Amino acid sequence: MPGTTSVWRHRGFRRLYAGSTISSFGSEISELAVPLLAIGVLHATSAEVGLLRAVQFAPFLLLTLHAGILVDRVRRRPLMITADFGRFVAIGAIPLLIWLGAEHIWPMLILVFIAGTLTVVHQIADTAYLPSLLDRDSLMSANSKIGAAQSAAQLGGQGIGGLLVSWLTAPFAVLVDAFSYLISGLLVAGIPHREEPPEVPADRRLGPEIREGLAFVLRSRIMRALVGEAATFNFAHEIFLVGFFVWTARDLDLSAFVIGILLSLGAVGAFVGASFGERLSLRYGFGRTMLATIIVGNAVALVVIFARGGGAGTIALLATAFLVQGFGTALANVHNVTLRQTAVPTRLQGRVNASYRLISWGVIPLGAGLGGVLAGTYGNRTGMIIGAVGLALSALWIVFSPIPRMSTAPQQEDLQEPAVPR
Template sequence: MAEGWRRDFNFVWAGETASLVGTQVYQLAMPLTAVLTLDATPAQLGLLGALTFAPYVVLGLPVGVLVDRRQRRGVLILSSLGQALSIGAIPLLAALDLLTFGRLLALACAAGTARVFFTIAYRSYLPAIVPPEHLTGANSRLTASESVAEIGGPGLGGALVQLVGAPFALLVDAVSYLASALGFSAVRKREKAVLADPAPLRSQVTQGFRFTFSSAYLRATLGEAASYNLCWQIVLTILTLFAVKELDMSPGTLGVVLSVGAVGALLGAAFTDRLAHRVGLGRTLVIAAVIGDLAPLLLPVAHRGTWAAPLLAFAFFVQGFGITACNVHTMTIRQTVTPERLLGRTNAAYLFVALGMKPVGSLLGGWLGTHLGLRGALVVGTVGLLSTSLFLILSPLRTVRTLDSLRPEPPEEARTATPTSTP
């Protein structure tokens, strides 16, 4: 039995690792395609980022209910294929000299739509194939893979952009989603049978919000995540333009900087479980969040010259360590306190708020970059990050020592809701 879940998880892990590498290439090559190929302005970069994440706001809630009504493995396979097709169309259009900023926006939105289905189904799928006592370890491995991808992906992306051009580097991401689809296809364990829920869609969506906001634990982690995403997206929206225009960095150098910074994320994923056992879960969350919030303050003080790249790399290194160490535990907390039958709609409500801040941050970053300049926008975003850890500091989570001490806090409606799957 143990070997069975390990085999399935390893296939998922391998496919997701390939996808994560591709995603890192995408995150560097996509804005570089806009900047270097289409000469995008700060406002256009903000619009690109907003449309990438807008599907979470528009579709996230009903998708959460749909995920609870479907076998999640099938959703994951189809959404991976959808992302492969959407992203793969960009280099094809570039090769035909048909790529415009409008078409880039449309394809980014299409890929984001498929990603909504993938993200919500994926976060609800892991507990179906991994025993509860192994969830933290599984999340740590996946987070470690994300960190490894962050180390190798940007460097690979930067090199590919310089060798073949930004649009054609996106082929790596398209192929990686095919690997992800194959990984999920290889899973043998089938999920429990899904039963129809007679409750109206609005009622089921409300259950996800009600459960999320009734839990002091989820309120704290959601507040931290949403405010962090808002401020960090301001930074990310203009970071590529800032590095290329203000710091005179080549795509290859920028990729190396991000790769070196991602080593911190790998260390955060590797040591956060051990740190939590030593000092307690709550203290680990707070310490990690504060570290991750402070480091980006170095970004706006960077100036063109020899020390620009090392300074940015150090800032990303420390930020990656803190935020990754925090994220491993917040994801496990959410999976632990949420009943399985509510995972899809609760994840949808959670992501609706948390990721819904990203398009707002993108538009705000583009506006700030236009009116305050690139450095001024960085100052606003990085200073704003300082407030995000307060959600954890002022919550009951700061005194929690282990996952065993956490208990679900569902409202009465959630406890008596008609189950959407067999118990």
């Protein structure tokens, strides 16, 4: 029976796991260091912080569908390696520009856009590659372990990121992120797995291929629920985060270390949630576990309504929100990824995941831009509250879907593939 032991015995999975963990660790450092660099070194306004986040995720809106077609046409592992090395160069250039005396945010916008483009390619290729590396019965266990590792990296990354920003400055912290991508690329390059080239359709026009992936997502009740919840969550979360970063750093004058600790508490919850995802699902049922964790994890951000000054009570409320949200989000994500990997035909993995990313991540720059406007117009705390309300409402997509009635993750043969145009 596939399980923990069989997954760990797979050398290729161990390397993929290590690369994912290290790059996630670096990314979480930059998640804190980049906006703090813009705020503290370049003196960015709330609107500029929102713009920075928007540009970082704009590739998910503009380039995801094309990346999905690329993933379905070529081997996935070389794409992941190239993307990692490219992100090493793009992110590594940010601190170099600062040390050379850059005073404006515009060069950073260009570099984070390039890094975001490569992240689009890497994430779609990564999700599509894992089912070819492992058998389907091992995917839940593998996704749980990767999710737990990423959460542990988030725990250490944001806490250490806060220390690096406080002790060695934000540019140095961003440089650490750059080297994490280099190490990840080298690890993935060493995976001893002969990946078969995908079947390339005779009709290689972009239009029909794009429509096929989008149609599957939009016509499947399960995929519509997953992508609807994810898009609403990500849109609201960006509004929340823009307000959070500026409110805590500027209005409350909290140190980078304290902000990093708050974000790390979310990773504590995420680590626990991802670690116990498979166990809870087997005990309480796949769908009910996913529904319960999404409702709790998404709604807890509403405690920011009671956060006002910068005292211990406010910090405790924020800590609670991140801790519980991390638990629910990580556990739900394990179920989300497993469901997409088992319910989507292999030939459509790249395009369906690209369509999913287009919708769910494409709204992130829109949410970041709106978050900057709301924070600048109505105040940073008000922007956080608006984002928290949106997070709570996102769970309704799952509530009114077939997912809560699922006892286990379905296999493709258990589902009727939606008719899609050729």
